[in-house]
Amino acid sequence: MVIESKVNSKISIIINNYNYGRFLEEAVNSVLNQTHQPYEIIVVDDGSTDNSREVLDKYSTKLKVIYKANGGQASAFNRGYAEATGDWLWFVDADDFLVPEAVQTVNEAVTDNGSELNEISKIHSPLYIVKSDGRRTGTLYPNSKLSSGFLVDEVVSKGDYKWPPTTGNVFHRSMLKKCMPIPEDEYRICADFFLCSFAPFSGLIVQTASPVGCYRIHQENSFYGVGFAKEKLKKNGEILLLVARRTAQLVRQNTGHKNYQYPFNRRSLETVVIAKRFGSLTVPPALSGIGLHKLWLNAEEIKAASLKNKIVAFSYWILLNAAPRKLTAYFIKRGMRKLNDSREA
Numbered sequence: 640m641v642i643e644s645k646v647n648s649k650i651s652i653i654i655n656n657y658n659y660g661r662f663l664e665e666a667v668n669s670v671l672n673q674t675h676q677p678y679e680i681i682v683v684d685d686g687s688t689d690n691s692r693e694v695l696d697k698y699s700t701k702l703k704v705i706y707k708a709n710g711g712q713a714s715a716f717n718r719g720y721a722e723a724t725g726d727w728l729w730f731v732d733a734d735d736f737l738v739p740e741a742v743q744t745v746n747e748a749v750t751d752n753g754s755e756l757n758e759i760s761k762i763h764s765p766l767y768i769v770k771s772d773g774r775r776t777g778t779l780y781p782n783s784k785l786s787s788g789f790l791v792d793e794v795v796s797k798g799d800y801k802w803p804p805t806t807g808n809v810f811h812r813s814m815l816k817k818c819m820p821i822p823e824d825e826y827r828i829c830a831d832f833f834l835c836s837f838a839p840f841s842g843l844i845v846q847t848a849s850p851v852g853c854y855r856i857h858q859e860n861s862f863y864g865v866g867f868a869k870e871k872l873k874k875n876g877e878i879l880l881l882v883a884r885r886t887a888q889l890v891r892q893n894t895g896h897k898n899y900q901y902p903f904n905r906r907s908l909e910t911v912v913i914a915k916r917f918g919s920l921t922v923p924p925a926l927s928g929i930g931l932h933k934l935w936l937n938a939e940e941i942k943a944a945s946l947k948n949k950i951v952a953f954s955y956w957i958l959l960n961a962a963p964r965k966l967t968a969y970f971i972k973r974g975m976r977k978l979n980d981s982r983e984a
Contacts, residue, residue: 649678651725655715656733660690669736675743711827735806741851760814760842766854790839805831814841876914905938
C-alpha cells in the first residue's frame with residue numbers, strides 16, 4: 640500500500656551499477672516497493688560485463704535504464720545527475736538496498752526540521768549493515784551518531800564530520816549545481832567522498848529519524864571489502880589524501896582560515912603509512928619523515944588517550960613504521976579479519 644506523504648518531495652533515485660548483477664534485483668525492488676513512491680527512478684549501468692543487462696531488461700517499463708561505457712563511479716553519478724529532474728537526488732549503490740519506508744522517512748525529514756528547503760544541502764541517515772546474503776548483522780554504519788546542523792566549524796576543527804556511505808545520502812539539487820560534475824579520473828571509486836565533503840559548505844545537513852537503507856559488506860565492496868591487495872591499499876590511501884586536499888581547499892575558499900592545514904587524525908595517518916609501505920603510495924613531504932611522526936603525536940586521539948592506551952598506540956605505530964614487513968603485514972591482516980568478522984557477526 641502506498642502511503643500519502645505530508646509533502647510530495649521530488650526525489651530522484653539513481654542506482655549506480657557495475658557488475659553487481661547478483662545484488663541488482665534486490666536494490667531495484669527495494670526502490671520500486673516503497674510505501675511512498677519516489678518522483679523518478681533511474682539506473683545507470685557503468686559498462687557491466689556480468690548479467691546486469693539481463694536483470695535490468697525485466698524492469699524496462701518500470702524505470703529508466705541508461706547503459707554507458709565503463710568510466711567509474713563518478714561518471715555514473717554525473718550521468719545520473721544529467722538525466723534526473725527531481726529536486727532531491729539520491730544515489731544508491733547497486734550492492735545496497737533501501738528499507739520500504741525510506742522515501743517516506745526522507746520526506747518527513749524535509750518537512751520536520753523547520754528550515755527553509757533551500758537551506759538544506761543534504762539529508763543523511765545511518766545504514767543497517769547486512770551480510771553478503773542481505774541479512775542484517777544488528778549493527779549500523781556508522782555506529783555512532785551522525786553529524787547534523789551547520790557543520791563548517793566541525794569540519795574546520797576535525798577535518799571531517801560523521802556521515803554515511805553513498806546510499807545514506809540525499810542531496811538537494813541546489814547543492815549539486817555548485818559542485819557537479821565530479822572529476823571522473825580522480826573518483827573512479829568513492830564518489831560520495833567528493834559530494835559529502837562539499838555539503839557542509841552549502842547549507843544545513845539534516846539527519847533522518849530512522850535508518851533508510853542497508854549497507855552490504857562483501858569481498859568486492861569498493862572501499863571496505865576484505866583484502867590486502869597492493870592496488871587496493873594504494874587507492875584507499877590516494878582517496879584519503881585527495882579528500883584531505885579537497886577539504887583544505889574548501890575551508891580556505893569558504894572561511895577566513897586562509898592558511899588552514901588539514902588536521903589528519905590518528906587513523907588517517909596509520910592508513911597513510913600502510914598504503915605507503917604496502918601499496919607504494921606516494922605521499923607529500925608533510926606526511927613523510929619526522930613530519931609524519933609529529934602529526935601522529937599531536938593527533939587529538941593520542942593526546943586524549945589514557946596511559947595504557949597510549950602504550951598500545953605507540954606500540955602499533957612503531958610496528959607500522961619500523962617492524963619487518965612480513966611481521967607488520969601479519970598483524971594488519973589479522974586486524975582486518977577481526978574487523979570484518981565483527982561486521983559479519
